Amino acid sequence: MIIGDTDAPAGPPKASTPLLCGSAAPPDYAPRGTGPTPTGAVQVLYQPVYPQQRAAFPVAFGIWILASALLWSIIDVSRSNSDRDGGDSKYPVPPDVGLDNCLRGLWPASNKRSPIAGLPYSAELALGVPLPSETSLLLLSKGALSVGSLKIATSSEFTDVVGVNVVVHYATTAVRDTVKVCFLMLKSGDVNGVGIFTPQQWSDRKNTDRLYFEVQVTLPRGRSINSLTTDVDNFSQDLDYLKGIVDFKNVLLQGSNGRIHVKTLGATNTTLQTTNGEVSIDYLEAVTAAVRSSNNGISGTYHVRKSLDLTTTNGIIKAAVGINGSDSSNSLIMHTSNRHALTASRPIDAIVRLSLDTTSGTGGRFFVKAETTNGRLATRIASAPLDSSLVVHAQTSNAPGSVALPSTYEGSLLLATSNAGITLQRVNSGEQDPACKARSDCNSRTRTVETREATNYKREAVVYWEKKNSDRGAVTLQSTNGVVAISV
Structure with missing residues (x-):
């Protein structure tokens, strides 16, 4: 079920929107004044549909809008097959990842200040991803405009929902509305997650054709997570104090052109890898661990x-x-x-x-x-x-x-x-045999x-x-x- 403005107008994409010819078009929108009016984050709770449910029930999820004074976009709900047809094939979705639902254009403005010069506007989307026992969590960010930071922390609450808060900083709504935020499921098993996708190619790119994302993931306290996997291009990754609060069997953090910093982390198997970025660990405990970088x-x-x-x-x-x-x-x-x-x-x-x-x-x-x-x-x-x-x-x-x-x-x-x-x-030269602590016949x-x-x-x-x-x-x-x- 979708709760929102079902009468939102739909129109052709603006002429300044590159690479949208032939793809699903976002609504035509012209902001009043110099920028969008802050309205607060839209909150979306995702209800995954597992294979045994798919045979009997259609995919459904609910959207709860908190304090939304102005809703100026629409929701583009698309299945995994259609996401790769036509113009949408320009979105670099990994072949083993299934897209349950995608949101595009649902971006109420935010009061958060952009850390990037030249991107004066901000919008915010809050997602809830259920995390049943022994389920794995996947976080992706792919595309030519996918740049930003990912922070993973813990909640003070004992729940079974992972909070994913996405803030996008932008200069034009046309570029912002190319972003697709999708709920993910791996085709190989029970994996829930969120993906942020921007077009893979961008012709005649202008200085205003830029985005910067700030993604905050909040893990429920006391949960046992089978695996945490990230694959984020051009993102920095920061993990808060997780050891002893969230239990992981496997952790795989992958990135490029960005640092990885971990305060505390405990897992059975851990792999952290990036390129052109430093990897710094305050404390890591694991059975096996691999850390890889380049040029840093x-x-x-x-x-x-x-x-x-x-x-x-x-x-x-x-x-x-x-x-x-x-x-x-x-x-x-x-x-x-x-x-x-x-x-x-x-x-x-x-x-x-x-x-x-x-x-x-x-x-x-x-x-x-x-x-x-x-x-x-x-x-x-x-x-x-x-x-x-x-x-x-x-x-x-x-x-x-x-x-x-x-x-x-x-x-x-x-x-x-x-x-x-x-x-x-x-x-x-006068040191004592260390075996003497346990044996009495070694003093000489x-x-x-x-x-x-x-x-x-x-x-x-x-x-x-x-x-x-x-x-x-x-x-x-x-x-x-x-x-x-x-x-x-």
């Missing part, structure tokens, strides 16, 4: 139970990492490149703490890989479980590299470079650092508390034209 840096505090992958190009990686692993293999991979002109001192600067989530807290296998090119590398393994197997591969070029190892490390050491120096440093043991091969540009050695453990782990540090140093 990655930073943050990460606590994972199995694996973490931090990858960027032309950007700094600065991370504090805790891996509370299992008896099986656990890994940390950090990779960046081409950081030879820096304001910070190190392209890769990582502090890593390794632990084991078992009764004994000993043993386990850990793999740490840190790679960069044309930039300095510094990796410190601050702690590792007793009797654990640690493999470290660290490599850079045309710059120095350093690795610091904990007192629990036992195994081989390989340092190699070209045209530079090599340093193998014993930090504390001392740590041995034994060099087996040494040249000007290469050194092989082993370090151990007990000689039988000299091959338990393996640490390799390599560079070209840069000093390499390992401290134990």
Whole structure:
């Protein structure tokens, strides 16, 4: 059911509206004065129709209009097939996404000030998306004019509805009315969501042919969400304090040309990726996590139970990492490149703490890989479980590299470079065997650092508390034209 002005006039699109020939036309509208009159956000509650209901009932949703003094647009309700016919095929809707209903033209004016110069007007639309148990949430923004910010926070209420508030800033109503806001369902399963679509191509584009969106998503408190997925082009993404308030199995944040910032987040599996934007994490907890960017840096505090992958190009990686692993293999991979002109001192600067989530807290296998090119590398393994197997591969070029190892490390050491120096440093020759905290027969043991091969540009050695453990782990540090140093 739709509640609104069913007698709203319909007319041809304005001549200034590009790319609407052959598509469903928004109503003809000429604002009075210099801009639209603020009327408050339209609120739309979406009632999804699941496959078992489709056979018996038509799609329906309700629109409640709060404090609407002037309704100057119409609602374009279209099915997923018709959304790709004719002129509407210019809207870049992913092929695996079904559009249950789309709204176009329902944009009451807003009092919110635009953060973008040259876009003096604002309009606002408030949506409600039901989120049944174990349902996934999908948020999309696609199109040539889709630019803005996405913020995800939590509500103080315990409900089963996700609030999605969309503010669009614009210069002309003709351009604004090309926007389609659609309720989404993935064809592969129970996924609800919202998509914001603008035309994919825009010929003869003027300076006024621009839009900027501010999207606020409010998640209900105490909910368990199967997955949260975003795919937003030219958007920044900011997540508020979500850990411990909303439970996620899977989180996938995808973007381009915008930063990703997370205050706190907890999920089983997490992937955050963008291009040309920084990824900064105040605190992330997951079983597995992957963070990827390009032409910018990655930073943050990460606590994972199995694996973490931090990858960027032309950007700094600065991370504090805790891996509370299992008896099986656990890994940390950090990779960046081409950081030879820096304001910070190190392209890769990582502090890593390794632990084991078992009764004994000993043993386990850990793999740490840190790679960069044309930039300095510094990796410190601050702690590792007793009797654990640690493999470290660290490599850079045309710059120095350093690795610091904990007192629990036992195994081989390989340092190699070209045209530079090599340093193998014993930090504390009087240190106590860490096994003595649990064993009384080890007080007489001392740590041995034994060099087996040494040249000007290469050194092989082993370090151990007990000689039988000299091959338990393996640490390799390599560079070209840069000093390499390992401290134990």
